[in-house]
Amino acid sequence: MSMSGWPTIQKPSISMPTKVKDNSLSSPLTNGMKITRAKHTRQLREWSLKWNAMPDTDLVQLLSWYATCAGGAASFSWLDEFGNSYTVRFSGDIDHESVSATHSQVSLKLEEA
């Protein structure tokens, strides 16, 4: 079951690389051709979110949400840059580094649950 509660923080910096994972199986033939088919019926996505200068108040909210989700354990609803809703979970660590007295550079990854 997914949770709701992605914190109300500023949007990520404009570049948000999104990966749609290829779930096909492929077997090369000796003549250079390939036999291909789908392994599963759904293609999962992964988003790389990055903030060049996130206010520290937002960072506190984000880290609090990360703790609430126990890192990548719980899934939650999230809107992508086009307003599409996905059920996602954190994928790996949150990296943050101060860039000024009040702002930090933050990066994280979300994956479709």
Add this chain to the structure above:
Amino acid sequence: MKTLSTAALIEKNKLATDGAWLFLLEITIGATTLKLVANNEDILWNGDTWQAFPFEVDTIGEAGKGEIPAIGVKVSNVTGEVQSILEANDGANGVPVILRVISTNATATTPELELSFVVESSNYDEQWITFRLTGANCLTRRVPRRRYLKNFCPFTYGGIECGLPAAVLITYPTCNRTSANCTERGNAARFGGFPWMPQL
């Protein structure tokens, strides 16, 4: 040798297809029937929703030496859901398991492959539950079902075969299953042992 339907053969032999071959696993443990699909989303097949759940199936072989084939199936135990069902049902030994293979591009309501097994053993760690599945083996069944014992009653105390009245059960809450205990409770006519059987 297993054979595939014509539609499945055409699907299998395509150089490129968007259809997926999916494993369906059906395990009936106690009152719970698990219908799982090794996929990344639930699917609807034959009127049932098959829940996307991580599981892996060992290679299924065919032996020609008279052995009873056995395979291993690993079901994810990260959530502990299946483990709790197993623990509530004494490990699920002997429960039926049906393994099916379907093609998402085939509209047939019969699976392309269907194999029936029973659980021979199961074990788990925090990551996986591993079932060892084998064909039903009549040689492992006890025949006759009951043992003939001279001075031991196999019936459940106070059960249907024992037939002891509730009032007597209150007076005598336990029984050591011997003929003497049965006589003491006035129930010798229903004693389940065979006291006149010669001692070997």
